[in-house]
Amino acid sequence: xxxxxxxxxxxxxxxxxxxxxxxxxxxxxxxxxxxxxxxxxxxxxxxxxxxxxxxxxxxxxxxxxxxxxxxxxxxxxxxxxxxxxxxxxxxxxxxxxxxxxxxxxxxxxxxxxxxxxxxxxxxxxxxxxxxxxxxxxxxxxxx
Numbered sequence: 853x854x855x856x857x858x859x860x861x862x863x864x865x866x867x868x869x870x871x872x873x874x875x876x877x878x879x880x881x882x883x884x885x886x887x888x889x890x891x892x893x894x895x896x897x898x899x900x901x902x903x904x905x906x907x908x909x910x911x912x913x914x915x916x917x918x919x920x921x922x923x924x925x926x927x928x929x930x931x932x933x934x935x936x937x938x939x940x941x942x943x944x945x946x947x948x949x950x951x952x953x954x955x956x957x958x959x960x961x962x963x964x965x966x967x968x969x970x971x972x973x974x975x976x977x978x979x980x981x982x983x984x985x986x987x988x989x990x991x992x993x994x995x
Contacts, residue, residue, distance in 0.1 A: 854912050854913060854914070856964045857912060857964060857965055857966055857969055858909055858912055858913075858914035859964075860960060860961045860964040860965060860969075861905055861908060861909050861912075861914075861916075861961075861965075861969060861973075862909060862914070862916060862917045863960050864905060864957055864960060864961060864973060865902055865905045865906060865909070865916055865917055866917055866919070867953050867956065867957055867960075868898050868901045868902040868905065868976075869902060869917075869918075869919055870953070871895070871898040871949065871950070871953060872895055872898045872899055872902065874946070874949055875891055875892070875894060875895035875898070875946070876895070878891050878942045878945070878946055879891055879892065879895075881942060882939060882942060884939055887939060887943075887990070890986065890990065891942075891946065894946070894950075894983050894986070894987075897979055897983070901976045901979070904972060904976070905972070905976070908968070908969055908972055912969075939994065940991065940994050943987055943990050943991050943994065944991060946987055947984060947987040947988060947991065950980055950983045950984050950987060951984055953980065954977055954980050954981065954984070957973070957977060957980075958977065961973050
């Protein structure tokens with residue numbers, strides 16, 4: 853049982869590392885101080901999530917991954933090729949990434965988690981939903 857839980861949590865952890873790296877890329881192109889601060893805050897949330905997930909994996913007797921994995925590296929590379937420097941486009945890209953990450957994570961962990969891990973993942977996904985709401989709000993303010 854723990855093997856499946858650890859595997860699912862490690863994949864979920866890789867997704868959080870992808871978000872952290874994506875926000876690094878976004879912030880390289882943002883000059884607006886307020887917008888940069890908001891993106892940094894979201895990135896910090898993903899860092900906290902990664903730490904909580906890693907701790908849970910260790911508590912289950914597993915070894916947490918420490919990066920995005922091969923698939924994640926390919927996605928990040930492709931995203932860099934099409935990256936934009938326009939603030940509204942960065943916000944939209946972050947919104948799409950957050951939304952896609954939530955949907956993929958929900959499918960990823962479906963049925964494979966014990967109650968404690970499921971509670972943790974649901975808490976993290978709930979915070980990610982708040983990121984989606986915040987990014988949507990920022991996009992509408994900037995239009």
